[in-house]
Amino acid sequence: xxxxxxxxxLVAASLLLVGWYIWKYLSSPLQTLPGPRISLFTSVILKxxxxxxxxxxxxxxxxxxxxxxxxxxxxxxxxASLGAIKEIYGSGGSGYDKTEFYDLFxxxxxxxxxxTLNKEDHAKRKRILADRYANSNIMKSxxxxxxxxxxRRFIERCSQSAGRNIDLFICRINQ
Numbered sequence: 001x002x003x004x005x006x007x008x009x010l011v012a013a014s015l016l017l018v019g020w021y022i023w024k025y026l027s028s029p030l031q032t033l034p035g036p037r038i039s040l041f042t043s044v045i046l047k048x049x050x051x052x053x054x055x056x057x058x059x060x061x062x063x064x065x066x067x068x069x070x071x072x073x074x075x076x077x078x079x080a081s082l083g084a085i086k087e088i089y090g091s092g093g094s095g096y097d098k099t100e101f102y103d104l105f106x107x108x109x110x111x112x113x114x115x116t117l118n119k120e121d122h123a124k125r126k127r128i129l130a131d132r133y134a135n136s137n138i139m140k141s142x143x144x145x146x147x148x149x150x151x152r153r154f155i156e157r158c159s160q161s162a163g164r165n166i167d168l169f170i171c172r173i174n175q
Contacts, residue, residue, distance in 0.1 A: 021041055024040075024041070024074070025040050025041065028040060028074070030071050030074070030075070030077060033069055033070070033071040033077060034066035034067055034069070034070060034071065035062060035066055035070045035071035035072060036062070036071075039071050039072055039073055039074065040071065040074060041074065042073075042074065043072075043073035043074060043076065045058075046058070046072050046073050046076070059072060059078050060080075062078070063078065063080045068080050068081040068084065069081075069084070095119065096119070097117055097118055097119055098115075098116070098117045099117070100117070102114070102115045102116075102117060103115065113125050113126065113129070
């Protein structure tokens with residue numbers, strides 16, 4: 001009797017798991033995107049290629065086979081078109097929040113401008129720093145004069161060492 005109960009529970013759990021995968025497949029908005037069928041259910045194939053350091057080649061081959069937009073895992077899509085690059089990574093902002101992938105780039109566990117996931121939080125931080133990187137600030141004569149002076153010194157040092165080797169890494173231009 002106990003063995004029959006354990007078997008029934010195992011069969012029920014298996015059916016529930018299969019049913020969940022089928023429901024996940026049927027309800028996924030990514031099901032209409034081209035890509036390997038298995039990528040709707042698991043990312044094992046993608047992880048296998050990552051483990052073998054062949055992810056880039058694998059994804060490239062999928063693009064050759066399926067086109068510019070390919071589903072490569074249950075919740076991951078790869079795009080290979082200029083329009084998609086502009087939309088996703090454009091400097092004007094894509095309007096999309098970043099994924100947890102950016103947690104890999106936290107600095108001592110803290111978020112930076114680059115690792116901020118939420119677009120509103122990113123916009124707040126950007127407003128604080130934006131004026132420092134504005135073209136009008138960069139083009140001020142004080143900044144340009146410093147660049148011109150360092151460039152002049154660099155060219156002078158290079159011409160003084162004509163015909164000889166010079167280690168540019170230790171060549172201090174600021175002196």
